[in-house]
Amino acid sequence: MDEVAKVREKIDIVALISEYLSLKKAGRNFKTNCPFHNEKTPSFIISPERQIWHCFGCQKGGDCFTFLMDYENLEFIEALRILAKKAGIELSESVFTKTETSKKEKIYNLNRVASEFYHYILTKHPVGKMALSYLLKTRKIDQRLIETFKIGFSSREGRALSNYLVNKKKYSKQDIIDAGISFAREGRVVDFFRSRIMFPLFDQRDNIMGFSGRIIDDKGEISKYVNTKDTPVYHKGTVFFGLNMAKDEIKKTGQAVIVEGEFDVISCFSIGIKNVIALKGTALTEDQATLISRFAQKVTLCLDQDEAGFEAIVRSLPSLEKKGLTTTVILLGEFKDPDDAIKKDPVFFKKAVKNDVGVYDFLIDSFLKKFGNTTSEGKKKIGDSILPLIGGIENQIVKEHYLKILSNTLDTSFENLMLEMEKILKKETSKKTAISAKTARDRTEILEEYLLSLILQSEDVKKSYESSDKILSDYNFKLPSHRKIYDNLSNYFAKYEEFNGKIFSEFIPKEIIPIFDTCFLFPIPKFEEPEKFERELKSVARELRLTFLKNKIKDTNLNLKTKSKEKDGEVIEKLQRELSDLISLLSKS
Template sequence: MKIENIDFGEAVKELAKRAGVKLTQYRPSEGEREKQVLYEINHLAGEFYHFLLMSHPTGKKALNYILGRGISKESLILFKIGFAPEGWRSLHHFLVGKKHYHVQSLENAGLVIKTPGGSYYDRFRGRLMFPLKDHRGNICGFAGRVLDPQAKEAKYVNTPETLVYYKSGLLYGLSEAKEEIKKKDEVVLVEGELDAISSFQSGVKNVVAIKGSALTTTQIQLISRFTKNMTFALDQDIAGDQAARRGIELADEQGLMIKVVKAKGGKDPDEIAQKNPQLWLKMVQQAIPVYDYLIDSALNRFNVEGINGKKKIGDELVPILTKITNEIVKAHYVKLLAEKIKVDEEAILNEMAKWQKDQSEGGVKGQTEKVLVEEKKPRERFWKNIFWP
C-alpha cells in the first residue's frame, strides 16, 4: 500500500477489483473521497486540454509544433497530450462554471492559484500539457511545456505536490509501458516526457521518464514490481552526475541489475530516436553494465599511464566500488580496475577500506558535534538570562 500510495480503503477496492469481487457494503473515508474528487478533476482537465490540442482552433499552433517535433497523432492520443490556452481562467470556467466543482478543489489539485485578493487563475497557460499518471492510469498531475524555446519563463511548470501527486513516487509513461516492461523484463530510464514518447515510437516501448536524473527509493521499489533489470539512458554522463550516481547506489541496494546506454548521435534520447530510430534501438540493446561504464568513463578522462591519472581514477572509483552491495560483483570490478590501471588488487582494497573508515569517522564526528552544539544551547540561554534579562 505504501508503494502504491493508497490507504487501506483504496487497497480493499483495488484487491476486490483484481479478484473480481463486488463490494456491497463499503463506505469511503473522507481522505478517499477527497482523493477521488482530485482524480475526477484531473481527468476532466486532461480531457479539456486534449480536446483543445486535437480538435479546436485554439490548439492548432501547439498541434503543428508537436507534430513538427516528430510526435505522431497516435502518440498524442495514447499519452493524452493536450494544450492549455493562454486565457487566465479557461480551465477555471470549464471546471467550476460548467462542471460545478468547487474552486477550492481545483486549488487542492494544483490547477489554479489563489491571488492575495482572493480570486483564482489557471496555473497552466499557453503550454503543451503532459498528464502525469500513476501506474494504474489515474492522472495525478500535469507537466506544462512552453512552445517557444526562447521564452523567458520556465521551460516546464509542474503540478505542486498534492494529496495524489508526489513527484518522487511517479514515473512518466509507466501506465502505458508496464506490460512491455514485464514482457522484456527490463525498464529503460530516460529523463523527460519527450524522451520517453520518442523512444516509445521508435520501438523501445519498455521506457519510462524519471523527470530529471535523480531516481528515488520509491521509484525503484515501484520498478521492482515489474522488473529487476534497469537501463539508464539519461541526457548527461552519469559519471559526473551526483544525483544519477545516488540513484545507482539505491538501485544496487535494492538488488537491481543496472546497465547504461552509451548514447551518440544526438543530445538526448528524444533527438536520437527521432533522427535514427534503428540506431536508438541498437544502442539500448548494446547497453553495458553500469560499473563497466563508470570504469571506462574514468579511463577515458584520465591518463592511466601517469601516477596522477591513476590517483584521479582511484579517487573517483573507490567510493563507487566500495558501495557495491554484492561481494562477488565487487570483487570482479576490483580485479578489473586493478588490471586496467596496472596496480595490485590489494592497493585498491586498502583504499576502499580507508575511504570506508573515513566515512564512518566523519559520521561519528558529525553526530558528536551536533550533540555538543545541542548541549551548548541551554547554557547559552542560561547566561543570556542572567546578563540580559
C-alpha cells in the same frame, strides 16, 4: 457480516500478495523479501490461516487491505474498491458516502477532467492549433501517439481551466488548489499551467496523479518543464512518466529502460520500444528504485549525453544497487538524447539498446577519459570518483571483478585499492547519523517467544505442545501474555484435535492477539528432519525450565538469609525443604 468483512473473507491474502511478490513456503506460512525496506534475508511473513502478513524487519503488518494500501499507496476506500472487484462483490452506495470519498479520489477525478480539457484544447480548439502543429511537424509525433499519451495544451489565458472546473464542473476553489491545478491570487483562482504542452502523469493503475508541462519555444528564459507541486497523490520522487503504458512490457522483458524526458519515451514507443519510462527529477530516488524493482530485474539508463545526465547516473546508482537491480547504460555516441537519436537514426538507436554496457564499465571508462591515468593526480581522481561506487556493490564477486579492472586501469595493486576503498567507506559511514540501538530484551522473554513460535508453527501443534509441557511442568512464564497463549492451547485442544490459527485466535483476549500473531509468523529456522525440530523444541523448553529453577533457588536463598536473621525456626525449616526440593529438581533437569 458487513461488506468490508465480506471482502476480507473472500480475498486470499497469499494469492493477493503473490500477484506482486514471489513467495516461498516456510512451514505453515510463506515468506519473501519485504517490499517496504531493503533486506537480504526474507523477514516478510504471510499466514494463510490467519490471513495476515508481518515484516519482522520494518515491523509493518496487517491484512489484505493494509498490504494493498501500503504497496500501492492507496487510501482505504480505494483499496476496498479494488479488492471488492477482485472478490466479485458489488458494494452498496452506502459504503461510498460523501464523507468517505477520499481527498485522493477527488484529486484523481479532478485531474482526469483537467486532462480531458487540456486534450480538447490541443486537438479541437483554435487555441491549441500552434501547439498541435509543433507536435506533428517539429516533434514528428503523429495523432495516434497524441491520443495514446493523452497529450494536451494549457491555454495562455490564465483562468480558462479554473473557470471551467468551478463554473461548469462545480468543483470548489479549494478543491482545484489542493489538486495543484490552480493557485490563489488576490482572491481569485488562477491556472497553474499556462501555454504549455501538457503530459498527464499516470500511476500504474491509470490514475492521473499530476501533470508535466513543457514550453514550446525553448529560449531558456523560463523553465523548460514545470511539474505539478506536491499533493496528496503526487510526489515528484516517486513517479515515472509512462509507467502505466510500459509496465506490462517491462514485466515481460524483465528490463526497464529509463530516459529523462517525455519526448524520449514517446519516440521510443514510435519505433516499437515499449519498456521505456521517464524520470521525474534529476536522479533516480530510492522510492523510484523500489517501484521499478516490482516489475524489473534490470534497469538500463539512457539519459542525456551531457554532464547533468552523467551526474544523474552517478546519483542514481546507490538506489538501484540497494534494490539488487542489474544496471546498464546505453551509449548514444554523437546524439544528445534518445529522441534526437531516434529522429535522426532509429536503426542506430535500436542497436545501441541491444549493445548496452555495464554501468561500472561505463563509469570507469568515463572517469578515465575525464582525468587520464598517466599522472598520479589523474589516478587519484579516478579512484576517489569510482571507489565509493564500487564499494556500494552488494555482490562480492562483482565488486572484486571491478576492483581488478580498476587495478589494471590504474596500474596499481588490488590490495592498495582495497585499502583506499575501505578508507573512503569509513569516512562516509562516520558522516551518517548513528542509529540508536533497540532496547535489549531479556533472554527469557526471547526464548518464551521462540518456544511459542516453534509450537504454533510445527506440523503437529498438539504433539509439540504436549512434548514441551512435559518439560515445562510448573514453569511460570515471565510475560503474562505468553502464559495466556500457552495456557489457551490446553483449552483449545480440549475442544479440537487439529490446530487452526484462525480458530485458536478466538480463544485469546483481543489485547494479546498482536503478540500471538508475532509468534505465529516469526521466521523460525527450517528443520530438514522432524528429529532435529524435536531436539530444538526440547532444548528451548529445558533452558527455560533451568533458568526458572535457578531463579527460584536464588530467591529462596535470599529469603532464607532474611528469615535466619529473624530466627523464625518454622519458616526457616520450610524454606530449607523448598530449597532442597528445588536443587533436586535442578539436578534432574
